[in-house]
Amino acid sequence: MTHVVVVGAGPAGLAAAAAAAEAGARVTLLDGAEHLGGQFWRHARADDDAPRAPRLQHAWSRYRALRDAVRRECEVVLGASVWAIDVSGERAVLHALVGEADGRAREPRSWRPDAVVLATGAHDRTLPFPGWDLPGVVTAGAAQAYAKAEGIALGRRVVVAGAGPFLLPAAVSAATAGSRVVGVYEANPLRTLASGWLPRAWRLAGAWRKGIEAAGYLADLARHRIPYRVGTAVVAAHGRERVEAVTIAALDATWRPVAGSERVVETDAVCVSHGFLPRLELPVAAGCALSAERFVVVDEDQRTSVPGFWAAGEITGIAGADAAIAEGRVAGASAAGAVPDPRALRMRARHGRFAERMHAAHGIRGGWTAWLTDETVVCRCEEVSYGRLVATLRHAPDAGLRSLKLATRAGLGICQARVCGRTVEELIVAERAPGDATSDARPLAIPVRLAELALGEDATPSQRKEHDV
Amino acid sequence: MASVIVVGAGIVGAAVARALAHEGHAVTVVERGASAGGTSASGEGNILVSDKALGPELDLALRSTELWRALEAELRAELPRDAPSIEFEPKGGVVVATTDDGARSLLAFAARQRTAGVVARELGPDEAHAAEPHLTDAVVAAVHYPGDAQVQPAIATEALLASARLAGARVLARAEVLAAAPGDGRIAGVVTSRGTLRADHVVVAAGPWSAAVAERLGSSLAVLPRRGVVLVTTRMPRTVRHKVYDADYVGAVESGAAGLQFSGVVESTASGTVLIGSSREQRGFDARLPTEVLRGLARRALALFPCLADAAVMRAYGGFRPYAPDHLPVIGEDARVPGLWFATGHEGAGIGLSLGPAELVADLLAGRPPSLDPAAFSPARAGLRTAERAA
Numbered sequence: 001m002t003h004v005v006v007v008g009a010g011p012a013g014l015a016a017a018a019a020a021a022e023a024g025a026r027v028t029l030l031d032g033a034e035h036l037g038g039q040f041w042r043h044a045r046a047d048d049d050a051p052r053a054p055r056l057q058h059a060w061s062r063y064r065a066l067r068d069a070v071r072r073e074c075e076v077v078l079g080a081s082v083w084a085i086d087v088s089g090e091r092a093v094l095h096a097l098v099g100e101a102d103g104r105a106r107e108p109r110s111w112r113p114d115a116v117v118l119a120t121g122a123h124d125r126t127l128p129f130p131g132w133d134l135p136g137v138v139t140a141g142a143a144q145a146y147a148k149a150e151g152i153a154l155g156r157r158v159v160v161a162g163a164g165p166f167l168l169p170a171a172v173s174a175a176t177a178g179s180r181v182v183g184v185y186e187a188n189p190l191r192t193l194a195s196g197w198l199p200r201a202w203r204l205a206g207a208w209r210k211g212i213e214a215a216g217y218l219a220d221l222a223r224h225r226i227p228y229r230v231g232t233a234v235v236a237a238h239g240r241e242r243v244e245a246v247t248i249a250a251l252d253a254t255w256r257p258v259a260g261s262e263r264v265v266e267t268d269a270v271c272v273s274h275g276f277l278p279r280l281e282l283p284v285a286a287g288c289a290l291s292a293e294r295f296v297v298v299d300e301d302q303r304t305s306v307p308g309f310w311a312a313g314e315i316t317g318i319a320g321a322d323a324a325i326a327e328g329r330v331a332g333a334s335a336a337g338a339v340p341d342p343r344a345l346r347m348r349a350r351h352g353r354f355a356e357r358m359h360a361a362h363g364i365r366g367g368w369t370a371w372l373t374d375e376t377v378v379c380r381c382e383e384v385s386y387g388r389l390v391a392t393l394r395h396a397p398d399a400g401l402r403s404l405k406l407a408t409r410a411g412l413g414i415c416q417a418r419v420c421g422r423t424v425e426e427l428i429v430a431e432r433a434p435g436d437a438t439s440d441a442r443p444l445a446i447p448v449r450l451a452e453l454a455l456g457e458d459a460t461p462s463q464r465k466e467h468d469v
Numbered sequence: 470m471a472s473v474i475v476v477g478a479g480i481v482g483a484a485v486a487r488a489l490a491h492e493g494h495a496v497t498v499v500e501r502g503a504s505a506g507g508t509s510a511s512g513e514g515n516i517l518v519s520d521k522a523l524g525p526e527l528d529l530a531l532r533s534t535e536l537w538r539a540l541e542a543e544l545r546a547e548l549p550r551d552a553p554s555i556e557f558e559p560k561g562g563v564v565v566a567t568t569d570d571g572a573r574s575l576l577a578f579a580a581r582q583r584t585a586g587v588v589a590r591e592l593g594p595d596e597a598h599a600a601e602p603h604l605t606d607a608v609v610a611a612v613h614y615p616g617d618a619q620v621q622p623a624i625a626t627e628a629l630l631a632s633a634r635l636a637g638a639r640v641l642a643r644a645e646v647l648a649a650a651p652g653d654g655r656i657a658g659v660v661t662s663r664g665t666l667r668a669d670h671v672v673v674a675a676g677p678w679s680a681a682v683a684e685r686l687g688s689s690l691a692v693l694p695r696r697g698v699v700l701v702t703t704r705m706p707r708t709v710r711h712k713v714y715d716a717d718y719v720g721a722v723e724s725g726a727a728g729l730q731f732s733g734v735v736e737s738t739a740s741g742t743v744l745i746g747s748s749r750e751q752r753g754f755d756a757r758l759p760t761e762v763l764r765g766l767a768r769r770a771l772a773l774f775p776c777l778a779d780a781a782v783m784r785a786y787g788g789f790r791p792y793a794p795d796h797l798p799v800i801g802e803d804a805r806v807p808g809l810w811f812a813t814g815h816e817g818a819g820i821g822l823s824l825g826p827a828e829l830v831a832d833l834l835a836g837r838p839p840s841l842d843p844a845a846f847s848p849a850r851a852g853l854r855t856a857e858r859a860a
Binding site for chain 2: 084086087088089093095104285287382391392395396397398399400401402403406407408409412414416437441442443444447448449450451453454455
């Protein structure tokens with residue numbers, strides 16, 4: 001019986017696990033969180049916790065169906081952080097630590113499966129701006145999680161800013177939780193948004209659910225009297241102990257602030273999101289090829305370039321939960337040795353186009369570095385300022401990313417460049433030629449205690465008995 | 470004065486470029502990627518005498534260490550005041566033996582080194598704990614080497630390049646050497662992906678990629694990559710005062726075995742992290758990281774410092790070190806292709822050993838009697854040629 005290990009229990013991973021089990025494989029589903037659902041279905045804490053605010057919760061019934069199928073058919077290991085994938089031997093070995101991240105008694109477990117589906121998802125990307133490190137400035141993802149899980153308002157007067165469709169639900173969440181949302185500021189101008197979304201719009205027709213979703217959010221914005229401004233950005237946050245105000249400026253099409261357009265808005269909470277970055281640690285450790293846009297390259301069956309490894313969801317392109325579910329179903333079936341369901345293939349084709357559309361409409365443009373000042377902190381872990389980076393580049397005019405990071409310590413702190421890596425890469429590109437290196441390789445996907453590394457138990461066969469399907 | 474192309478903008482290439490530019494040669498550094506982007510950016514920054522056995526490599530290390538001690542002041546005088554510090558830290562090393570056998574060979578090794586002028590102070594268990602309070606209780610004997618030091622290798626490379634530029638050197642990054650420029654048996658320059666450059670001499674300082682460059686330039690070189698991996702912990706209160714090695718370090722450095730080897734090397738950095746090395750393994754340019762390597766490193770470090778059990782390792786990085794079959798650097802002119810020079814093969818000691826070879830190349834190129842006997846490092850030496858013929 002084929003043993004499939006799925007890493008990540010968000011939409012893609014849940015769908016992959018369910019599809020692999022349906023195809024007759026023995027399936028182990030791993031996730032570092034204590035609950036199924038990933039970031040997207042983060043509310044799914046208690047088993048039958050119905051969503052608090054219906055609009056906040058997407059496709060709740062779909063989640064419940066997937067969750068139930070996975071619980072019935074798969075071995076689910078929650079709190080399992082996969083810290084390394086070892087592909088040096090004949091068969092890949094996944095090493096995980098199971099238990100609370102800050103507890104001392106994490107249990108080491110390893111798997112040597114026939115097939116691996118990576119569905120590790122994405123995290124928020126936030127561009128730095130002066131004051132972004134003030135308390136009260138949070139990522140939209142964190143704000144959303146807070147609102148979803150706790151239902152607690154982030155502040156009295158909330159500003160939502162950045163780029164991408166995710167700003168809309170973030171604003172609605174904040175409003176539903178009781179905050180007054182002063183405005184939603186999307187950096188791309190209408191022209192860019194239109195040129196991304198409108199051409200051959202009929203091609204998106206199959207993904208009508210998305211349109212309804214977006215329309216619903218826009219209607220919510222209107223109902224809460226939340227202005228949606230395009231071609232504008234928060235270019236600075238001000239305050240002593242915490243954020244008290246922000247400067248909003250108009251941007252040109254390259255995201256360069258337009259001089260004289262600045263105005264100051266009072267606020268006590270700012271949610272920012274400039275898009276999402278795929279979590280690439282495990283695919284990179286496995287040796288999976290990445291595209292020029294730095295997503296995992298997959299074929300028709302979601303196979304990566306490495307035999308035995310499949311990938312699904314946001315690590316193959318930021319396309320949202322519907323695409324992730326479709327990709328997961330294809331990947332899971334294929335990893336189990338079955339032919340993917342044609343309905344899943346059709347669904348993937350419909351939703352997959354969103355990835356390129358979204359990038360065309362909401363992608364980051366290079367002019368943003370103009371809103372940085374010398375004092376703006378770029379790497380928060382090591383407190384490295386923009387001025388320091390630029391000065392170091394001036395002293396080392398042929399240096400690339402590695403040299404710059406070692407000289408300034410940018411990206412060498414506890415987050416290991418997850419927050420600032422792309423930013424530092426882009427600053428080098430802005431100063432000179434295309435980059436020579438990336439921050440994607442992190443052989444240790446999470447921090448691991450020295451004693452845990454020393455233990456290094458060999459792969460143990462899964463304890464679970466073969467079951468009837 | 471001659472025109473010289475240096476291939477490689479790592480620490481050795483930067484040191485050679487600086488030495489030659491300061492003599493008035495017209496120097497161009499050609500680098501395939503960015504400066505300090507390969508081996509020089511993936512090690513600990515060791516400047517060691519402690520691990521060198523009596524012989525030509527120890528002589529080179531002693532000379533290089535002298536040059537390092539002078540370099541910081543020289544750079545401070547040459548470079549702009551706000552240039553980053555190379556973080557030269559003469560903190561010394563402590564080599565620790567935890568078995569009676571290990572202690573015997575460590576003390577005998579140190580006694581031989583002393584005949585060459587190495588300062589190597591024997592420490593009993595109590596003295597060892599005074600020097601390193603968190604050291605394992607299992608220590609039987611230790612040797613303190615005040616001459617061992619530490620530098621930030623990437624900053625040092627950039628600083629050497631900056632100094633070379635001030636002396637007129639040019640750096641051409643993102644230019645890959647493809648072939649030798651057409652000539653009549655003598656090297657006439659290089660064809661790069663960014664055009665052809667002509668010069669009287671070409672110095673290959675391309676680290677583990679030197680063999681490939683030598684081949685493109687019509688010669689050959691028996692230098693291969695050997696991978697080393699280092700672990701980095703999150704910041705913590707300073708726990709380790711010196712560079713601390715287990716006594717097996719010396720054995721692993723000198724061994725020619727292809728299999729995975731470990732030697733514990735633990736030290737705190739100025740930023741508060743702890744660096745844990747080091748593994749050595751011949752696996753070509755394979756960058757995949759077996760967990761066996763991580764486990765071995767962790768076990769060695771815990772054997773030296775049991776108190777690090779809860780230290781969180783946040784990063785593992787590996788690099789390819791250039792090694793020659795007889796474990797000596799290759800420094801000098803290639804008799805088969807006049808005008809072609811090598812400065813490579815320093816294995817895991819390239820940061821510490823970079824300055825000596827640069828001086829040696831400058832001396833030989835100028836026809837001066839060198840401060841060290843170059844014969845042991847010659848590209849024509851028997852230990853190298855035999856391996857090349859076998860290949």
